Amino acid sequence: xxxxxxxxxxxxxxxxxxxxxxxxxxxxxxxxxxxxxxxxxxxxxxxxxxxxxxxxxxxxxxxxxxxxxxxxxxxxxxxxxxxxxxxxxxxxxxxxxxxxxxxxxxxxxxxxxxxxxxxxxxxxxxxxxxxxx
Numbered sequence: 664x665x666x667x668x669x670x671x672x673x674x675x676x677x678x679x680x681x682x683x684x685x686x687x688x689x690x691x692x693x694x695x696x697x698x699x700x701x702x703x704x705x706x707x708x709x710x711x712x713x714x715x716x717x718x719x720x721x722x723x724x725x726x727x728x729x730x731x732x733x734x735x736x737x738x739x740x741x742x743x744x745x746x747x748x749x750x751x752x753x754x755x756x757x758x759x760x761x762x763x764x765x766x767x768x769x770x771x772x773x774x775x776x777x778x779x780x781x782x783x784x785x786x787x788x789x790x791x792x793x794x795x796x
Contacts, residue, residue, distance in 0.1 A: 690768040691756035694749055700741035702772045707795050708739040709788070712754065712764040715744055723763040723782050730785050738792055767791050 690710070692698045701708045711727060713720035727740055743753045745762070753759075757766055761780030765788075769775045776791050 688774045690766070690772055690774050691753065692772075693752040693756045694743060694747075696741050696743065696750070697753060700739045701768050702770055703739055705770050706737060706739050707770050707775070707792065708741050708768045710741045710743060710753075710757070710766040710768060712743045712757070712759045712762060712766075713745070714762050715742075715746060717762060719782055720763045723765070726782070726785050726788070730788055733785075734789075734792070767795070769795050 690697070690701055690708075692701055697710065701710075709727065711723070713724065715721070715724075731738070731740060743750045743759075745754075757764075757777075759780075763782060764780045765778040765783055766774060767776040767778070775795055778787070778791075
């Protein structure tokens with residue numbers, strides 16, 4: 664019972680801290696991929712923190728690929744990987760501690776939403792993208 668309460672409190676903290684990070688803060692561009700992708704072509708960007716060998720991250724990638732196809736590429740995806748040495752600073756800059764994790768950056772380069780760690784549904788991501796101005 665105590666473990667369940669602690670887990671709920673940690674999840675709530677991560678969600679609230681993610682919300683505090685969002686809302687106008689300029690997105691760090693600490694990797695070559697992020698520098699190239701965030702704000703490119705005047706589109707919003709989903710920053711995808713992943714371990715490409717992990718099953719949850721593979722599942723999230725499948726969802727992102729379908730969403731990208733369904734929306735005809737009207738947003739960017741910037742993968743940040745645990746397997747690339749040059750990506751390690753981005754994990755620290757964004758405060759990412761669990762995978763998969765997603766951060767939505769608007770077309771001006773500001774963080775619009777930090778999602779709770781874990782797999783996000785296509786419906787959740789569609790709603791977030793639709794909510795951007």
